[in-house]
Amino acid sequence: MEKLFRTHTCGNLTQDDIAKEVVISGWVKDIRINKFGIFIDLRDMYGTTQVIIKPDNIHYQEVKNIKVESVLKVIGIVVLRKNKDAKNANDMIEIVATKIEILSRAINLPFTIKNDNTLASEELRLQYRYLDLRRPIMNDNIKFKHRVINCLRTFLNENNFLEIDTPCLTKSTPEGARDFLVPARIQKKYFYALPQSPQIYKQLLMISGIDKYYQIAKCFRDEDFRADRQPEFQQLDLELAFTTSKEIKQIVEKMIINLFKTLKIGDVPKVFPIITYHQAMDCYGSDKPDLRCTCKLINIDIKASEDTFVYKGFIVNDKINETTIKKLVEISNQHGGKTLIIYDLIKKKVIYNVSKTKVNELILIEKMSQIKYNNNNFLIFVYEQQMVANKVMGAIRNFYINDLSKQANHKDFMNNIEKFEFLWIVDWPMFEWEENKWQACHHPFTSPKNPEQILTINNKNLGILIADAYDLVLNGFEIAGGSIRINDYQLQEAIFKLLGLSTTEIDNKFDFFLSAFNYGVPPHGGIAFGLDRLLMILIKSQSIRDTIAFPKNNRGICLLTNSPSKISTEQLAILGLNLKK
Ligand code: ASP
Numbered sequence: 242m243e244k245l246f247r248t249h250t251c252g253n254l255t256q257d258d259i260a261k262e263v264v265i266s267g268w269v270k271d272i273r274i275n276k277f278g279i280f281i282d283l284r285d286m287y288g289t290t291q292v293i294i295k296p297d298n299i300h301y302q303e304v305k306n307i308k309v310e311s312v313l314k315v316i317g318i319v320v321l322r323k324n325k326d327a328k329n330a331n332d333m334i335e336i337v338a339t340k341i342e343i344l345s346r347a348i349n350l351p352f353t354i355k356n357d358n359t360l361a362s363e364e365l366r367l368q369y370r371y372l373d374l375r376r377p378i379m380n381d382n383i384k385f386k387h388r389v390i391n392c393l394r395t396f397l398n399e400n401n402f403l404e405i406d407t408p409c410l411t412k413s414t415p416e417g418a419r420d421f422l423v424p425a426r427i428q429k430k431y432f433y434a435l436p437q438s439p440q441i442y443k444q445l446l447m448i449s450g451i452d453k454y455y456q457i458a459k460c461f462r463d464e465d466f467r468a469d470r471q472p473e474f475q476q477l478d479l480e481l482a483f484t485t486s487k488e489i490k491q492i493v494e495k496m497i498i499n500l501f502k503t504l505k506i507g508d509v510p511k512v513f514p515i516i517t518y519h520q521a522m523d524c525y526g527s528d529k530p531d532l533r534c535t536c537k538l539i540n541i542d543i544k545a546s547e548d549t550f551v552y553k554g555f556i557v558n559d560k561i562n563e564t565t566i567k568k569l570v571e572i573s574n575q576h577g578g579k580t581l582i583i584y585d586l587i588k589k590k591v592i593y594n595v596s597k598t599k600v601n602e603l604i605l606i607e608k609m610s611q612i613k614y615n616n617n618n619f620l621i622f623v624y625e626q627q628m629v630a631n632k633v634m635g636a637i638r639n640f641y642i643n644d645l646s647k648q649a650n651h652k653d654f655m656n657n658i659e660k661f662e663f664l665w666i667v668d669w670p671m672f673e674w675e676e677n678k679w680q681a682c683h684h685p686f687t688s689p690k691n692p693e694q695i696l697t698i699n700n701k702n703l704g705i706l707i708a709d710a711y712d713l714v715l716n717g718f719e720i721a722g723g724s725i726r727i728n729d730y731q732l733q734e735a736i737f738k739l740l741g742l743s744t745t746e747i748d749n750k751f752d753f754f755l756s757a758f759n760y761g762v763p764p765h766g767g768i769a770f771g772l773d774r775l776l777m778i779l780i781k782s783q784s785i786r787d788t789i790a791f792p793k794n795n796r797g798i799c800l801l802t803n804s805p806s807k808i809s810t811e812q813l814a815i816l817g818l819n820l821k822k
Contacts, residue, residue: 246314252288255330258319263336265290266314266344268375269307270355279304283315286380291335292317300341310347310354310372316340363786367800370791382787386776388504390457393477396499400492402453402479407442409459413750414440416684418462421472429817435461435473438769440684441754443480444726447765448757454480457772466795469718469774469785473793479723480767486709486725489766490515490665493713493721497663506779507661513713517668522628526553526635528669531717532662534642534655538634539612541622543604553630554622555638556586556612558654561619566593569621572640577625578633584609584620598624642717661778664714671706678741679703683710685736687724688766695735703739711768720775723768730758 246266254263267285274280278295281304292315294304307313317336324332351369352361357378359366366373373379394404413420416437423433436442439458446454458478464470481489494513501509514532521528524537541552559565561583573581573595582600583593589606609620623633642655656662671689672679679700681687689695690707698706710724727733733755737747747755776788786792793799813819 250287251283251285251290252329252331254290254319254334254336256321256333259321259334261319262316262339263319264314264316265292265336266312269309269311269313269347272307272309274305281313283313284375286384288329288331290331291322292338293335294338294341298338298341300338303343304341307343308347308349310350310375311343312345312347314342314344363784364794364800367786367792367794370801374790379787382776382780382782383790385504385780386772386788389500389776389779390477390772392500392503393496394457396496397453397455397479400453402455403451404456405446405451405454406456407436407439407446407458409435409461411436411442414438414684415681416440416460416462417680418464421461421463424816424818426816437462438476439478440686443478443767444686444765445754445757447480447482447726448760448762451480452482454478454767458769466797468783468795469777471773471785471789471792472797474774474785474789475772477770477772478767479769480765482763482765484725484764484766486667486711486766489723489768490711493768501661507659509661510663513663513665515665515667518666518670519668521666522631522635526631526633526638527717528666529712529714529717529719530635530664531639531642532656532664533658533660533716534638536638536654538631538638541605541608541620543601543608549626550624551627551630552622552624553634554584554620555634555641556617556620557641558617559619559641561592568640569637570595572636573623573633576632576636577629578623580624581633582622582624584622585618586620587618600624639717660716662716666712666714667710669708669710669712670704671708672703672739674704679739681736681740683708683722683724685740686726686733688727688732692727692729692732695732695739698739700739709766713768713770715775715778718774718778719771720778721768721770723766725764725766728758728762728764730755733758 245264248264249258251265251267265283267283269281270284270289271282272279278293278298279301281292281294282289283292294301315336315338317338319334320337322333322335327333350372352359352365352372354372354376357376359376374383398404410423410433413434414437418437420434420437423435425431425433438460439456443454456478458476459473460476461473463472498509498511501507518528521530524530526538536556539554539556541554543552566583570581579596580598581593581595582591582598584590584605585592586609591600591602594600621637623630625633668690669682671682671687673682688709690709694706708724710722712719713721727736734747737751742750773785773788777785780788782788791799791801798804
């Protein structure tokens with residue numbers, strides 16, 4: 242006879258099934274023994290059902306010593322259960338077992354997994370990820386991710402996007418991170434790069450005549466770790482031909498609104514607000530401001546002695562003590578600030594001045610009397626170069642967002658911590674000066690807003706060029722970024738040159754790409770979402786790892802499989818690699 246593991250799941254039996262003989266299989270979530278028998282909560286992905294093994298059952302002794310998380314098959318009769326706390330229909334029934342089969346025995350667990358909360362360290366959870374994923378909260382995350390991806394796919398399919406996959410063994414795509422490399426056995430000493438994104442391929446698809454492309458793509462970036470980053474992650478990647486940045490923003494907004502409505506995630510506006518990069522830096526000191534906090538930075542209009550220096554501040558309602566001051570100075574130092582000053586708005590005097598910078602307190606009092614500061618009691622400010630001032634004060638604003646949002650009495654400061662605040666940041670600089678050279682802020686395929694400027698621009702002035710690029714920010718995180726692309730050979734070549742690439746380097750790296758520009762390139766543009774990061778915000782987690790089934794830890798190690806791992810000298814030789822040389 243063919244094996245039958247279940248007639249029902251552990252989640253779908255109801256009072257309608259009373260008196261039926263059923264078969265269910267699952268894990269022992271909990272086991273309790275009293276004079277009426279052994280009570281087992283049997284769990285599978287769909288729910289939990291209570292099973293009773295009465296003392297006269299022939300399997301009683303065998304099951305008595307079973308450990309939690311063992312796997313059982315139960316045959317039994319559904320009976321009514323008196324359960325006042327019943328949350329689900331199947332809490333109203335239980336199964337009186339007639340036959341039990343132990344399908345797999347578990348040993349003692351390294352940590353308890355029956356509840357959402359766990360005392361286990363994240364390292365231990367990652368080492369036993371298959372147990373961690375059985376915890377209800379983690380299981381829900383995995384299911385939610387599936388539903389989100391499914392909903393995005395459905396929307397894009399209905400809007401004429403084609404899902405097309407692109408290679409993982411490829412050539413480097415410049416997205417600003419280091420590449421992960423894979424040695425090619427057949428061509429010794431040659432390497433593939435794992436894609437930092439499918440950027441070049443999706444542009445080549447536009448050149449191939451595809452009108453609307455999408456892909457849930459794996460991307461690989463070897464960069465420093467942060468709570469919202471992983472070395473490999475998933476992007477929802479889009480590209481459209483004959484499009485404009487306005488159209489891309491519209492389609493993205495429709496897609497997000499559809500996602501929020503279909504999955505009942507929360508309220509979402511019909512149109513997302515838009516500000517420029519420079520406005521974002523000026524008002525919030527950040528290129529990804531969290532708009533759940535309505536407070537902006539203030540420019541204190543005191544004449545600075547040196548032209549490029551400005552006074553910039555942030556007003557808070559706080560009990561400023563030694564610990565807060567230490568923290569604020571630390572944040573200021575981290576962002577290159579040297580002049581943190583704290584001014585008591587009630588007592589009208591400077592109470593802390595890290596560098597003894599001269600501030601004319603009389604003028605400050607006069608200026609502050611013109612600013613509405615409601616119940617707030619302190620002005621924290623710096624006197625720095627514009628860029629440093631923005632960065633320091635932006636970081637201090639973020640510190641207060643993280644700190645005060647945890648305190649219930651700061652509703653006026655944080656609009657509503659549960660809200661989802663979307664924001665487009667547009668008009669990014671094309672280039673930024675970093676590590677002594679000009680680098681593309683987005684990537685080198687981004688079109689400038691005024692292409693004609695490129696051919697005449699002085700190399701020293703590249704910082705003034707504006708890109709036709711846009712980022713989508715949600716609650717202080719960049720969740721997507723994209724741009725209109727260059728579709729002109731000369732312009733693309735000129736950008737490579739402005740980035741300091743020699744003709745030989747352009748040939749070696751981008752010859753295949755540039756030559757496609759000779760055969761008709763449609764105007765095109767696109768965007769990519771960091772899916773795991775988006776999920777992290779939607780599930781209100783602090784860690785991107787909670788949204789990935791098998792993530793790496795914060796040192797890039799998979800604790801479950803212990804990768805990366807060493808390879809043998811023989812394997813190295815096969816690849817033509819000799820580490821000694
Ligand atoms: N390839 C870009 C990125 O990964 C996204 C885009 O420009 O579409 O950030």
